[in-house]
Structure formats: structure tokens, C-alpha cells
Amino acid sequence: LGFIYHGPSNHYFYNWLDKQFPGTDDTSVVIKVAIDQFFWCPISMSVFFAYLGFVNGDSLSTIGRKIKSNLLMVCERTWRVWTAFHVVNFTFVGNKWRITYINAVQIAFGFLSPRGTKKLA
Numbered sequence: 001l002g003f004i005y006h007g008p009s010n011h012y013f014y015n016w017l018d019k020q021f022p023g024t025d026d027t028s029v030v031i032k033v034a035i036d037q038f039f040w041c042p043i044s045m046s047v048f049f050a051y052l053g054f055v056n057g058d059s060l061s062t063i064g065r066k067i068k069s070n071l072l073m074v075c076e077r078t079w080r081v082w083t084a085f086h087v088v089n090f091t092f093v094g095n096k097w098r099i100t101y102i103n104a105v106q107i108a109f110g111f112l113s114p115r116g117t118k119k120l121a
Helices: 002-020 026-055 060-092 095-112
Strands: none
Touching: 002 026, 002 095, 026 060, 060 095
């Protein structure tokens, strides 16, 4: 999923975001973070849930139910981490290194996040 969807979609999304809101001033950074967290995060999480469902052999209705049941909770958890990391991202990380930075944070987040605190429905 990473090479097929995640990398290319993030590449095009963040390039678009930087073209629409150029610069690293406070206003541009706040707008970029807000769009990333409230628009892009739910899309990315929905694609991730759909992928997991397909891999597990779930029906489309089951995948839809899981997305509906879990999307808000997962987004709320990611907002706790990603909001701060994206402020750093959009302020200090150049576009060329943005995906590398995001992937490094995701790997660290995966290793450091508590496991099993709440099972997904």
C-alpha cells in the first residue's frame, strides 16, 4: 500500500498544498495543518481501513461499517500527534523531504504508540 498509494498520493497532495498556500508564515502553516488534518487524514484513514478490510476478506458492507465505527476515534488519536508534527513539517521541512519526514514519524509512532488500548470494532 505504501509504494502504490501512500507515497504517490501524499506526494501529489503535499505538492498541491504547497502550491495553494506557499510559504512558512503562521497563516500558511495553520491552513496547511488544518487541511491536512481535517480533510486528508480522514481520506487516508478510510483508504487504510478499506485496504485492511480487503486483505482480510471483509465484504464492502463490513468495511463501510468499520470505517463508520472507527474513523472519528482514529482521526482524534492521530490529531494528538500529527498536529504538532505537521507544524514542524510545514515550517521547517522542505517539500523535497516532506514524505521522508512523514514516513519517519509514522514509523516512530507505530513503534512508540501504546498497543491494545482500544480495539477497533
